[in-house]
Structure formats: structure tokens, C-alpha cells
Amino acid sequence: AQSVAQPEDQVNVAEGNPLTVKCTYSVSGNPYLFWYVQYPNRGLQFLLKYITGDNLVKGSYGFEAEFNKSQTSFHLKKPSALVSDSALYFCAVRPLNSGNTPLVFGKGTRLSVIA
Amino acid sequence: GAGVSQSPSNKVTEKGKDVELRCDPISGHTALYWYRQSLGQGLEFLIYFQGNSAPDKSGLPSDRFSAERTGGSVSTLTIQRTQQEDSAVYLCASRPAAQQYGYTFGSGTRLTVV
Secondary structure (H helix, E strand, O other): OOEEEOOOOEEEEEOOOOEEEOOEEEOOOOEEEEEEEEOOOOOEEEEEEEOOOOOEEEOHHHOEEEEEOOOOEEEEEEOOOOHHHOEEEEEEEEEOOOOOOOOEEOOOEEEEEEO | OOOOEEEOOEEEEOOOOOEEEEEEOOOOOOEEEEEEEEOOOEEEEEEEEEOOEEEEOOOOOOOOEEEEEOOOOOEEEEEOOOOHHHOEEEEEEEEOOOOOOOOEEOOOEEEEEO
């Protein structure tokens, strides 16, 4: 069975500094990997995905994530954080070519960007 | 519609009452998923539909929970005899047939059982 670990419940970063939100996964075979963001009282919004190809994936709002197969990681990064990036971030995984198998989500990491 | 619509946005109910939560997916999205978001627990998968059928009901936490989907569109999640531990945000997501797309989520229904 697949699983996702987000080891940090909370990440604090100063505005303008780079940010990293960590994610490791476990899945049979090759993975689909996703990052979603949730703002207060809103549903989850898609940020980016990895399917195949280039290990560095670029997504919305200047975010990017790097797929590392040997470390089974898919950390979310941004070179310069904004206060408006403060939100709850979820990593998710499912096996490649698994039909409609549901995404499995991590428990989320709350990012706080301080001005 | 343009997005996934969920209703009601908030629901307060007394313990022991039944509740129905509604999800209206994006038109043409064949797959529909229900998740539950509890404080500090992340997103817990409940059930998904492909068309009107539900091949995976493994996430439903008890037989008090049921869901249906009619016409390959609107889905209803029903919780019978609600308990306080059912308090959570219930999120619905839909996806088109092509595998490479991620889900589009609704804004959720916040259920509070008092």
C-alpha cells in the first residue's frame, strides 16, 4: 500500500528566504506525485505534479519540486517566500498507471512566512 | 459548472441525527472522490466513484456512512446516527478520465456534531 510522510507539521520561514517543505513516499512501482495547497476555509488547490521526465517540476505561484527516486522524496521548494504563501501544504501519491486508485495524502505541513 | 460545488458549506447537527452532504462535480469528470479532513489527521480517503459505480468503498469508517452517485454526476454522502467523532471537513474531488490530471477539489462541507 502506498503512503506519504510529511515529517514537519510546521515550517516557519522569513519572507524573501528560500523555503522547503519535505515529502517522502512509499509506492509499488513508479509514482504519480502531487502537491496541493489549502488556504483557510478553502478546498485544496493543485500546485504541481510529477509523472515522468525531468526530475525538477515547476508549478503554480513560483513553486517547484524535485523528484528523487533513490531517496523516494518529492520536496517542495520556492526560491523566495512570500507572506501570501502561508497555507497548509499536502503531498500526495498514487502508483503510475493504476487507473482510478485514489491519491494518498500526507498529513500536511503548515507553512508560515513571516514578514 | 466551472468548479466542484459542495453543499452545505457548513452543517451543525445534533448527535444521533442523519446528515446528507452533496457534491456536484465538474461536468464531464467521470471519477469522483470523497475525503475527510480532521484536525491534525490530514486527508482520509472515504470512497470513490467511476461513473455511478463505487468500486472502492474501503475507506468508509463504519456502516453509518454511505454514498451514492446518480447520472454520473451529483454524489451524496450520507452519515446516519452522527457521532461527535464524525465532526470534520468533508471534501469532494473530481477528475477527468485521463490519468495524468490531478483532482479538482470543492471547498468542502464543515460538519459539526454537537
